[in-house]
Amino acid sequence: MFEEASEVLENMLKWSLPLSLVLFLVLVCPLRAEAAHEFSVYRMQQYDLQGQTYGSRNAILNTEARTVEAEVLSRRCVMMRLADFSYEKYQKALQQSAGAVVIILPQNMSTMPQDIVQQFMELEPELLATETIVPVYFALEDEELLSIYTQTQISSSSQGSSSAAEVLLHTATANGFQMVTSGAQSKAVSDWAITSLEGRLSGAGGEDLPTIVLVAHYDSFGVAPWLSYGADSNGSGVAILLELARLFSRLYSYKRTHAGYNLLFFLSGGGKFNYQGTKRWLEDNLDHTDSSLLQDNVAFVLCLDTLGNSDNLYLHVSKPPKEGSPQHVLLKELETVVTHQHPDLKFSMVHKKINLADDTLAWEHERFGIRRLPAFTLSHLESHRSPARHSIMDMRSVSSSLEGAGEATAGPHVDLTKLRRNTKVIAETLARVIYNLTEKGVSGDLEIFTEQMQVQEDQLASLVDWLTAQPRAAQLLDKDSSIVNTLEYYLNHYLKDVKRHLVRADKRDPEFVFYDQLKQTMNAYRVKPAIFDLLLAFCIAAYLGVLYLAIQNFGLLYSFLRRVTAPRVKQH
């Protein structure tokens, strides 16, 4: 009998072990509650440039949500919609030491009126300039988020108002929201490599040919890195550069049209962070290598920056070109092409001296100018401070097709017909320069790039679409990213000697430092205020008290029931 009992006991223990293990795991494991709503949020920029810190320093948050109308904002997450956003409200939130700020952007920017978009674009650099320890997030609006926002707004605006009874009722029925992010604190990314790509087309006939360099930076910038698509700035520049590579490689493949100029194409990274890619490339080519195309005969460098729109074209220079120099030739050819072939385009030269005392350089050509290489930047923007160069509103392209453009898109965007026209202008100008057409007496009306050699709008469209399909902020593109690989592949198709060039920040005195945790998942949990718990406890205690009394006096209840049913029995 005892053996049986011990056997039973042993079996029981064996069974209970996994059970206890499970129990242990359940008790110990961290809480994973279901969220009321889970959505992606994109953090504001955080970076150091040349020792200066910018942007929001913090990434984690676990705070209750409020909207701006609420009186107490400290240690709360302030939610704002783009339509109601204003700098004063933002400042107010920061001054009251809010826990976080979440700005809700509409899914479709084109529904926003022009003035709001403009206002936001102008505020973006100011948001970044004030370094803050408050995490600032951007979220795209959907139905649930909107309902969370309206509920929070209702409860926030009614806070200071009412009597004690109303407050009690309010706490019982209201829904508060707790916003929690899942990631860790942000820290500096070590050893980030910014990639740049170069490729060349060698000219015909021997050594010592003059070189023309075409440059465009492929990264984009905005107040939130994951939302910077950079359609116009600088997706348009990259598209033009790639299309030029295609056209000129075709020309150079035939012996009769093989010109006597070397063409060097350069796609630089880190352009929005003071042109880091270009800077290091120049250092490597001019200081550390013995022979390079850049050291010898450079005719000029043409930088392409934001050319996707508008009927203006500006050639930015740091020194007006001297008569007879190749730069002057370029200027003249541009004027010729514009006046004869595209009279609707307004072209002018803008002269701005390089100011080394500024925090950042204005245009990319200034990097070349510092190293005494003659350079220009071609852009449809008149000033380098234009907000269109650093905005998240610069999104996918809109093609104003002949069937009629849809709604006018607010904010900067790429207009494909104008992009095509600008590409053609640049291509014709370059052709006139490298084939010396003006000296040979060819009239300004002759168009070279027609029929089989024409600038293909479909090609440009697909390039811009691909470029704007994902964010291209410099912090997101490491050397293995698909964009860099695809650009390299494309260049390899048309150019020779395609090389990658990496820039890593110096260890001791870094020119740029990037931080991580730029995209998070935020959970909004429905919570009840603490008073509600107390109220509930009170109610439960009352209920239990009544129950206790009822059971104690069950006898009374029973006899009462007997008495009620008894007369019927008696009658029976």
Add this chain to the structure above:
Amino acid sequence: MTLFHFGNCFSLAYFPYFITYKCSGLSEYNAFWRCVQAGATYLFVQLCKMLFLATFFPTWEGGAGVYDFVGEFMKATVDLADLLGLHLVMSRNAGKGEYKIMVAAMGWATAELIMSRCIPLWVGARGIEFDWKYIQMSFDSNISLVHYIAMAAVVWMFTRYDLPKSFRLPVTILLGLCVYKGFLME
């Protein structure tokens, strides 16, 4: 919402049981161990039911909207095993009628409470998210306590041989209602 809320739900669920145990005079009879036995019987019966269901009733494939009356009916019939279990518990306990009923019902209901309500409450009510369903669950356990007491009482009445004939029919009907309660609700 955390631990305090869990405490609220826990007390709402468990205290009535505690109160019932204390006040119904069971403690005078040293009934604790017998209640635990009744709970063990509950576990055993549930296990048998699950095995039976899994073996003989494969998942019914077909449209989602149509309610499989026959299948669910069969499944509900298996709940008769519950009644058999209660009967078994009561027959093993010697003593007065009320004593047997109370012991069986208390043990049964407590076992059900621990098994089916404890873990959801622990995992769910402790989280940040608030949901009314945890309070509902706790309150539901109170109701099921009363339900099991009633069920045990009816089973006991059914097995009494000195029951007047006139009462037999209502008792049978009540028993049937107990078993098919879930089925009828659908």
